[in-house]
Amino acid sequence: MKRSMLIIIYYWVRHLVRCWVSNLGCTQQKKDIMSSGDNQQSRALNKPTFTELQASALVESVFGFKVSHIQPLPSYDDQNFHVHISRTKDTTDGPLEYVLKISSSENSQNSDLLEIQNDVITFLQAAGFPTASVCHTKGDNTTSLVSVDSGSEIRSHTVRLLTYLPGRPIAEVPVSSQLLYEIGRLAAKLDKTLEKFHHPKLSVLRRDNFIWNLKNIPLLERHVDVLGQTRNREIVEKVIQLFKEQVMTKFGHFRECINHGDLNDHNILVEPSKSAFGDAGYEVSGILDFGDMSYGYYVFEVAIVIMYMMIESKDPVQVGGHVLAGFESIVPLTAEERGALFLLVCSRFSQSLVMAIYSCQLQPDNKEYLMITAKTGWKHLQRLFDTGQDAVEEIWFETAKSYGSGLSM
Numbered sequence: 358m359k360r361s362m363l364i365i366i367y368y369w370v371r372h373l374v375r376c377w378v379s380n381l382g383c384t385q386q387k388k389d390i391m392s393s394g395d396n397q398q399s400r401a402l403n404k405p406t407f408t409e410l411q412a413s414a415l416v417e418s419v420f421g422f423k424v425s426h427i428q429p430l431p432s433y434d435d436q437n438f439h440v441h442i443s444r445t446k447d448t449t450d451g452p453l454e455y456v457l458k459i460s461s462s463e464n465s466q467n468s469d470l471l472e473i474q475n476d477v478i479t480f481l482q483a484a485g486f487p488t489a490s491v492c493h494t495k496g497d498n499t500t501s502l503v504s505v506d507s508g509s510e511i512r513s514h515t516v517r518l519l520t521y522l523p524g525r526p527i528a529e530v531p532v533s534s535q536l537l538y539e540i541g542r543l544a545a546k547l548d549k550t551l552e553k554f555h556h557p558k559l560s561v562l563r564r565d566n567f568i569w570n571l572k573n574i575p576l577l578e579r580h581v582d583v584l585g586q587t588r589n590r591e592i593v594e595k596v597i598q599l600f601k602e603q604v605m606t607k608f609g610h611f612r613e614c615i616n617h618g619d620l621n622d623h624n625i626l627v628e629p630s631k632s633a634f635g636d637a638g639y640e641v642s643g644i645l646d647f648g649d650m651s652y653g654y655y656v657f658e659v660a661i662v663i664m665y666m667m668i669e670s671k672d673p674v675q676v677g678g679h680v681l682a683g684f685e686s687i688v689p690l691t692a693e694e695r696g697a698l699f700l701l702v703c704s705r706f707s708q709s710l711v712m713a714i715y716s717c718q719l720q721p722d723n724k725e726y727l728m729i730t731a732k733t734g735w736k737h738l739q740r741l742f743d744t745g746q747d748a749v750e751e752i753w754f755e756t757a758k759s760y761g762s763g764l765s766m
């Protein structure tokens with residue numbers, strides 16, 4: 358090889374090492390700055406912008422895998438890549454496909470939270486849930502903090518490598534009522550199983566001002582301006598008002614638990630059912646994205662699932678009854694919790710729809726991913742609102758009851 362060529366390669370490698378990868382270990386501040394609604398703007402600005410080449414270099418230097426192919430995956434605040442590896446003498450067995458998760462610099466500052474997310478993923482997998490396996494770095498950690506020179510400043514990002522789970526997002530398949538029931542049941546089992554999860558720093562999951570926790574619906578008030586003077590804004594403002602009057606006042610009656618908090622139709626993967634008797638058509642092959650996990654209430658989880666399962670449904674108002682029946686087969690709701698369900702579903706719609714528009718203003722390039730829920734979401738929220746709490750509850754509760762009497766099974 359020519360000497361000039363060698364010099365170019367030398368400088369290129371040196372540049373890679375200097376600029377992209379400085380493995381600093383993982384001791385960071387404990388402050389939950391990602392929890393604040395005020396930090397949405399800086400969250401967007403701190404989204405990592407690694408190229409595929411840089412991401413491959415990270416996988417090789419931090420995790421010791423030889424990358425054969427890499428492609429970007431959609432993402433909200435963080436950056437995700439689908440990574441294929443080649444066998445080497447050190448990796449003669451194990452999976453060949455992974456997801457590299459590069460946290461935003463905001464999210465990267467809370468190492469305790471990311472560590473707990475990894476531990477929960479591992480804990481749930483051991484309990485039989487289809488969650489990913491968390492890979493260890495060469496230094497035997499599950500996270501690694503890397504530094505990037507962005508030109509004007511050095512930014513730090515936590516990187517993690519998870520196994521790639523099989524299946525397609527549930528958003529892409531026709532969902533039967535039986536599958537809705539199974540999803541409701543899985544959500545309840547997940548929350549119930551997390552009662553047994555212990556960690557010395559569990560209190561970091563009390564994310565008081567986290568904009569995505571359903572407790573914090575009033576925080577949306579500061580963002581409703583993005584809706585202009587529209588009927589959508591009127592509905593959202595009414596939802597916030599009713600939430601304050603009728604839901605917040607009942608918090609003391611709800612049973613607390615750790616919520617996954619984002620069981621949306623892109624965070625649940627499914628594949629054709631293997632069971633000869635399974636009439637759901639599909640079964641869950643992956644539960645993803647524990648980034649919004651926090652302390653909430655059982656009823657929050659079921660409300661979140663109902664809302665996201667309505668998104669692609671041809672019969673959206675019916676969805677709630679099937680999901681509720683599945684959830685209540687594991688965790689029956691109390692009268693107070695059932696009474697809040699309708700407003701909680703409307704609240705989650707409001708949260709998701711307002712934050713999608715707001716986030717879009719900050720990350721216009723990511724519009725397609727950010728607006729997935731909004732495509733049908735406003736229509737569903739308006740329909741729920743126009744139908745009214747009593748009529749919707751009647752549909753949901755009658756459907757759920759029919760499972761008890763065996764009618765819909």
Ligand SMILES: Nc1ncnc2c1ncn2[C@@H]1O[C@H](COP(=O)(O)OP(=O)(O)O)[C@@H](O)[C@H]1O
Nearest residue numbers: 430431432433434456489519520521522623646
């Ligand atoms: N372990 C995984 N296995 C398979 N696909 C994954 C995995 N992790 C992420 N993905 C894909 O990447 C998308 C975004 O990842 P996710 O962890 O949900 O991040 P975000 O918080 O940005 O939504 C998912 O909807 C899914 O399509």
Ligand SMILES: [Mg+2]
Nearest residue numbers: 623624645646
């Ligand atoms: Mg996701």
